[in-house]
Amino acid sequence: MTRPKRISILGGTGWLLEVPSNRDPREMIAAPAERSKGGQNPAYEPLQCAFLFSRPDRSAIPKNMGGHFPHAFFMNKLLEKAIKEFDRINGEDPRRQTVGRKAYARELIFAQKVYAWMERLNPSAPEDIRLAARSHTLRRWEIPRNRYRMDIGGYHQWRGATAAHAADAAAEILKRVGYPDVIVREVKRIIAGHRHPSDPDTQLLEDADVLAFLEIKLEDYLTRWDEAKVRRILEGTWSKMSPTAQRMALDMPLDSRVKKLLAGLA
Numbered sequence: 001m002t003r004p005k006r007i008s009i010l011g012g013t014g015w016l017l018e019v020p021s022n023r024d025p026r027e028m029i030a031a032p033a034e035r036s037k038g039g040q041n042p043a044y045e046p047l048q049c050a051f052l053f054s055r056p057d058r059s060a061i062p063k064n065m066g067g068h069f070p071h072a073f074f075m076n077k078l079l080e081k082a083i084k085e086f087d088r089i090n091g092e093d094p095r096r097q098t099v100g101r102k103a104y105a106r107e108l109i110f111a112q113k114v115y116a117w118m119e120r121l122n123p124s125a126p127e128d129i130r131l132a133a134r135s136h137t138l139r140r141w142e143i144p145r146n147r148y149r150m151d152i153g154g155y156h157q158w159r160g161a162t163a164a165h166a167a168d169a170a171a172e173i174l175k176r177v178g179y180p181d182v183i184v185r186e187v188k189r190i191i192a193g194h195r196h197p198s199d200p201d202t203q204l205l206e207d208a209d210v211l212a213f214l215e216i217k218l219e220d221y222l223t224r225w226d227e228a229k230v231r232r233i234l235e236g237t238w239s240k241m242s243p244t245a246q247r248m249a250l251d252m253p254l255d256s257r258v259k260k261l262l263a264g265l266a
Helices: 025-030 076-090 106-121 127-135 152-177 181-192 200-222 227-240 243-250 256-265
Strands: 005-009 012-019 048-054 096-099 102-105
Touching: 076 106, 076 127, 076 152, 096 106, 096 200, 102 106, 106 127, 106 200, 106 243, 127 152, 127 181, 127 200, 152 181, 181 200, 200 227, 200 243, 200 256, 227 256, 243 256
Parallel strands: none
Antiparallel strands: 005 012, 012 048, 096 102
16 A cells, blocks of 8 residues: 655646556545545555646645646546547548548548647647547538638637537547546537637647648648638638747748748748
């Protein structure tokens, strides 16, 4: 029997707890104070490991534990299961996106690219953001763009509808594979809060989303949009990006017309 250790992980600090195989680690998240003694969590037989970690921008947890409300990081296997399910569903997208010389299900390759950019932007991104990055466009094809007015107002309505749709689809999968409610709620919040730059989590997702768009989607529109529209889209896109993401965009091997326009915005 060993006592939990306070550790630093993924940009925060928290407790490394050892959980017996016959106990559900989620119980420790739901009511940590009930099992706390003398400011420490009780010891458990070291048969299964669980990480509980906090980030400084989150609300406080019970005083006898100190710090901030914990996120769970005991579920690497759950992350693998969730991503597998996300990819399975996105693989059902009937639309195709060509990258290089290969055609992929459109939202499958886009979600994978967003995830890759998220890792480049923040290699230590917490699990809730990783889950949101891989799932924030789930089943987007089920809500066609032409269901809404083909203007900027209609676009924002469509984006809001697809975000809510994806958040619900992601939550269903996360619950099914075994994630605790605290993680499910946070992933839904990040997806639904997409495009809110005051929140660092949604800004990270926004940056990764935009960089993936520039990498694999924008070129398809260049033949359909006139230069004025391309400029307007890029101006709006640029304004949503963090300085770090803007620098990354300038280094991307983009179409010469796009690079010229982006350079003019920098």
